[in-house]
Amino acid sequence: MNIFRIIEQLSEVDSDVLGRFDSRRAVFKTLGDTAKKGALAAAPVFVASLFQKAYGQTTAPSVIDVLNYALTLELLEEDFYTKMIAAGQVPTGAPAAAIALIKKHESAHVTLLTNTVKALNGTPVTGKKFDPAKFPADYTTQLAFAQALEDTGVRAYKGQAGNLMGKTAGSTNLLQVALQIHSVEARHAAHIRTMRAQAPWIPAADSNLPAPLGPVYTGAIPESNVTQSGVNLTSQLGATYSANDAAASFDEILTMAEVLDASRAGGLVV
C-alpha cells in the first residue's frame, strides 16, 4: 500500500484531504518514523486512525469559510494591483490598460463575495492586504508577482469547487458563481503570462522557477502532473503526447492549506 499515492489520489476527490489531517508535516513525519521502525504491521492501523481522524467527523469548511477564503485571495489581489498602479511603473498603453482591467475585476469579485457572505448572514473578512514589505520595487518583478497571484487564484478556486456543490444563496448557485470567477482568473493569468513573454498555459518546467513563482506550481499535485483520474495522458490515450502538452492541458488544484502556506499566498498577505 502506497499511502502517498492514496493521499494524492484522494486529494483529487477531496481537495482538502491534507487540511483534514493535523498538518501535512506531522502526517508525513509520522509516516516516515513508522517506516524507519520497520513497524509495517502497525501501518494499516496507523492509516486507519489517520482516515478516522480525517473523516470520522465532518470537518469540511462551511460555505461561509469557503467564501471568506476566496474573499481573502481577492482582497490580496485587489490590494496588490492598487499598489502596482500607485507605484507608477506600469508602462502606459496596453500594459496599463490590462492591469486596470484586471484590478477592476478583482474589485468586483471583492464586492460580490462580500455581499454574498453578508446575504448568508456571515461576517465577511476585511483588511487583507498585500504585505508592503514584500512589494517589489521594479515593474518586472511586480509582473512576476501578478502571475504568481493569478495562477494561485486559479488553483485555489479549483480546490474548493467540491465544497460548493449544491450550495445556493437564495436562487444563486454558488458553485456556478465560483466557476465564473475561476475562469476570469485564468484569463488574467494567461494575459499576465504573455506580458512576461511566457506561454499562456503552464508548462511542466515552471515548478523549477525561483520564488515567488516556483512554489505556486508545486504541491501535493504539482502542475507537472500528467496523470488524471488514473489515466496517464502521455501513455494511455492511444496516441503520443508529450509530457509538457499533457501537463499544460490540465491545471491542477491547490488545497486551502497549500494556498495559505507561507511559500505561497500566505506569505504575501497581512
Add this chain to the structure above:
Amino acid sequence: MSKIITSGGDEADFTKPLYVPIKRRSFFMYAGATAGATALLLSGCDDDDDVVSTPGTVNLGAGDVGVLNFAYALEQLEAAFYDRVKTSPASDFTSAEKDYFTQVAAHEAIHRDFFKAAINRDAPGKIIANLTPNFDSIDFTKRATVLAAARTFEDLGVQAYNGAGKYLKTPAYLVIAGQIVSVEARHAAYVRDLISNGSFADDSIVDPLTGLDKALEPVDVIAAAQGFIKEKLDASNVGK
C-alpha cells in the same frame, strides 16, 4: 447576477448526515479502485436507460455521463478544428502563432482522448459516437477567420463548462471539469489577445460589474455548436 441559474440540486442531499458517507464512498473508489466501487459511484448515472433516441440524433444522455458526453462532444469539435489549423495553417500566421496553435491542438486532442478513456472506463456502452465536424463556414486559409472561429469555440467552451459544472454529482468529475475549463479560458484569452491585444477579458465577455465570466446551459451551448456538427445533438437530458 441575473444570469445566474437556479440550482437544480436538492439542498437536502448535502446536509451533514449524508455528507460523510458520500466522502467515504469517494475515498474507497480512489483508494481501492475496485470495479464494484466504481459501479457504485456511477449508479446515479443509470437513469438514462429509458431515454428514447430519435433516429439520426445523438442523445448525450442523462446524469453525470450526460455531462461527460457533453464535454466530450465539445472537445471532439475543438480537437478537429485545431487539427485542421495545425495541419494546414493560415498562410499569414507567424511562426510563433503556428507553434502555439500546435500546442493548443495537442491540449484539445488530449481532452478529447481523456474523456473517451474515462467514459469508456466508468460508463461502458454509454459513450457517444465520433462526431463529424462541419467546418464549411470557416476559411482556414486566412488568419482572421481562423482566429474568429477559435475565439467562438474557446469562449463557448468556457461558458459550457461554467454552466454544466453544477449538474455534476460526483466531486471527482467536477474537479476534472475545473482542471480543463481554466485551460480553455487560457486558450480563449490567448486567441482574443491575438485578435486584439487587451481583449482577453474585456467587457464583451466578462461582466464589468460582477467580474463574472459567462455561463451557458448545455442546451444553449449545443444550439450554438450545432452548425459545426453534422449529426443532430440532443442535450435535453444532460445532468438530469
